[in-house]
Amino acid sequence: MLLWMAVLLFVPCVGKTAWLYLQAWPNPVFEGDALTLQCQGWKNTPLSQVKFYRDGKFLHFSKENQTLSMGAATVQSRGQYSCTGQVMYIPQIFTPTSETTMVQVQELFPPPVLSAAPSPEPREGSLVTLRCQTKLHPLRSALRLLFSFYKDSHTLQDRGPHPELCIPGVKEGDSGLYWCEVATEGGQVQKQSPQLEVRVQAPVSRPVLTLHHGPTDPAVGDMVQLLCEAQRGSPPVLYLFYLDEKIVGNHSAPCGGNASHLFPVKSEQDAGNYSCEAENGVSRERSEPKKLSLKGSQVLSTPTSSNWLVPWLPASLRGMMVIAAALLVYLRPWRKAGPLPSQIPPPAPGGEQCPLYANVHHQKEKDEGVVYSVVHRTSKRSEGQFYHLCRGEMPAAQ
Numbered sequence: 431m432l433l434w435m436a437v438l439l440f441v442p443c444v445g446k447t448a449w450l451y452l453q454a455w456p457n458p459v460f461e462g463d464a465l466t467l468q469c470q471g472w473k474n475t476p477l478s479q480v481k482f483y484r485d486g487k488f489l490h491f492s493k494e495n496q497t498l499s500m501g502a503a504t505v506q507s508r509g510q511y512s513c514t515g516q517v518m519y520i521p522q523i524f525t526p527t528s529e530t531t532m533v534q535v536q537e538l539f540p541p542p543v544l545s546a547a548p549s550p551e552p553r554e555g556s557l558v559t560l561r562c563q564t565k566l567h568p569l570r571s572a573l574r575l576l577f578s579f580y581k582d583s584h585t586l587q588d589r590g591p592h593p594e595l596c597i598p599g600v601k602e603g604d605s606g607l608y609w610c611e612v613a614t615e616g617g618q619v620q621k622q623s624p625q626l627e628v629r630v631q632a633p634v635s636r637p638v639l640t641l642h643h644g645p646t647d648p649a650v651g652d653m654v655q656l657l658c659e660a661q662r663g664s665p666p667v668l669y670l671f672y673l674d675e676k677i678v679g680n681h682s683a684p685c686g687g688n689a690s691h692l693f694p695v696k697s698e699q700d701a702g703n704y705s706c707e708a709e710n711g712v713s714r715e716r717s718e719p720k721k722l723s724l725k726g727s728q729v730l731s732t733p734t735s736s737n738w739l740v741p742w743l744p745a746s747l748r749g750m751m752v753i754a755a756a757l758l759v760y761l762r763p764w765r766k767a768g769p770l771p772s773q774i775p776p777p778a779p780g781g782e783q784c785p786l787y788a789n790v791h792h793q794k795e796k797d798e799g800v801v802y803s804v805v806h807r808t809s810k811r812s813e814g815q816f817y818h819l820c821r822g823e824m825p826a827a828q
Contacts, residue, residue, distance in 0.1 A: 449471060449472045449475065449517050449526040450470070450471060450472070450514070450517075450527065450528035451469075451470055451529065451531075452468070452511055452512055452513050452528045452530075452531045453467070453468045453470065454466070454511065454531055455468075459507075459534065459535045460538050460569070460570055461503060461505065461535060461536070461537055461538040462538055462614055462616075462618035462619040463535075464499065464500075464503070465499075465500035465502075465503040465507055465533070465535070466497060466498070466499050466500065467497070467498040467511055468497045468498075469497075469498075469514075469515055469528060470496065475519075476518070477496050477515035477517060478493060478516045479491075479515060479525070480492045480493075480494075480513060480514070480515040482511065482512075482513050483512045483513065483514075484510065485509045485510055496515070502618045502619075503535045504535065505535055505537065507533065507535045508533060510531070510533075511530065511532075512527060512531070513528050514526070514527045514528070538567055538573070538619050539564045539566050539567065539612065539619075539621070540564055540621075541564070541621045541622070542562045542563060542564040542610055542621060542622070542623040543562075543563050543564070543624070544561070544609055544610045544623040544624070544625075544626045545563065546558055546560055546628055547559045547561065550627065550628050550629065551628075551630075552628070552631065553630075553712055554601060554631060554632045554712075555599055555601075556599075557596065557598050557599070557600075558596070558604075558628070560579060560595040560596075560597070560608060560610070561593060562577050562611075563593065564593075574615050575612050575613070575614065576590065576591065576612070576614075576615060577589070577590055577592060577610060577612055578610060578611040579595045579610050580608065580609055580611070581606050581607065581608050582606045582607055589613065601632075602630050602664065603630075604628065604630050605628055606627070606628060607626070607627055608625065608627075608628055609623050609624065609626065610622070610623045611623070629664065630664070631710070631712045632662060633663060633713035633715075634660040634662065634710050634712070634713055634714070635660050635663060635708075635715065636708075636717065637658050637660040637669070637707070637708040638659055638660075638717060638718075639657070639658050639706045639719075639720050640656075640657040640720075641655075641704065641722060642655040646725060647723045647724055647725045649695065649725040650696065650697060650698075650724070651694065651695060652694070652695050653692060653694055653695075654693060654694075654695060654700075655690055655692045656671050656679075656690060656693075656704060657688055657689075657690045658688060658690070658691075658706035658708065658717065659687065659688035659689075660708040663708065663710050663712070663713075664686075664710055665683060665684060665710065666682055666684045667683045667708055667709070667710045668680065668681075668682050668683075668708070668709045668710070669681050669682070669688075669706055669708055670709070671705075673700070673702050673704055674703055679693070695724065698724055701722055701723055702721070703719040703720070703722075704719065704720050705717050705719040705720070
């Protein structure tokens with residue numbers, strides 16, 4: 431009787447600390463390790479109706495098995511574990527609870543980081559090297575890791591031993607989202623890197639400039655639109671608009687495409703050679719110039735050292751022609767009708783050389799030219815009259 435009373439007094443004292451305890455192995459535990467929990471009785475006392483808990487929440491029940499396999503350990507496997515089980519201690523059966531055991535799952539390697547060298551924005555045609563970087567825990571440095579590379583859901587390399595992937599001569603089509611994955615040989619641990627955007631920078635093509643205005647040459651007060659477009663080139667693209675060599679406007683195309691510049695014609699100084707330039711940080715190209723002429727204007731472009739006389743040339747030529755004609759009329763002797771030089775009558779009496787009297791007769795408007803006539807008198811009276819003509823006197827009209 432005294433023995434049974436001693437048993438009854440002893441059982442409550444050892445129910446929580448002596449009868450059950452929980453073990454976890456391996457120790458330490460790394461990601462990918464097969465984690466096993468074992469609920470053991472005092473001095474290997476058989477247990478039944480075993481229950482496992484993590485962080486106070488029910489995890490697993492087994493009628494007879496005192497061991498629980500947790501599979502490959504992950505970071506999420508961390509926690510405080512405990513167990514309960516029925517212990518038969520004749521003549522009594524009770525259910526003690528073990529103390530909690532903290533399970534720390536150590537990281538085998540951190541998530542990889544993908545980088546691109548020399549830059550995630552390489553120039554078209556250059557060599558790009560993708561590097562998938564991570565590091566094993568020093569206690570597991572002997573493990574072998576495998577590397578995979580992906581782009582936009584496409585596999586570029588599947589579980590290779592090298593942490594780098596080279597892409598020679600990248601093109602604009604190689605732009606996209608890249609990431610890598612690192613895994614152990616058995617695949618128990620797999621980790622992906624964050625996505626990396628690679629944007630291949632393509633040079634801009636030579637832009638094309640288009641002038642938009644009415645069906646005829648614009649006049650002062652009309653609106654003119656300059657449209658510039660580079661068919662190729664990585665955005666953003668900056669467009670500059672020029673009148674001859676002076677910048678008259680600039681516009682940006684963040685997503686590529688074209689840009690326009692609208693302006694009113696204020697004066698004849700807005701006429702000239704327009705061009706545009708496209709630049710995107712990789713290259714810069716200039717368009718062919720387009721000439722803008724204004725209605726009724728003689729000036730088509732800004733004068734240069736080689737053409738500043740052009741606007742004045744027509745007036746100058748006309749002036750020179752008038753002067754030349756005047757000199758020709760002044761210096762050229764009158765052509766007289768009558769006998770040839772060998773048939774000219776002898777000089778007037780007294781040996782004075784007198785010019786002949788010429789009569790000029792204008793014909794009707796429909797006729798061309800002028801009729802010249804010379805009248806000679808052979809009588810002495812005529813000679814006198816002629817002599818008076820030489821002195822500058824004109825006879826009275828008959």
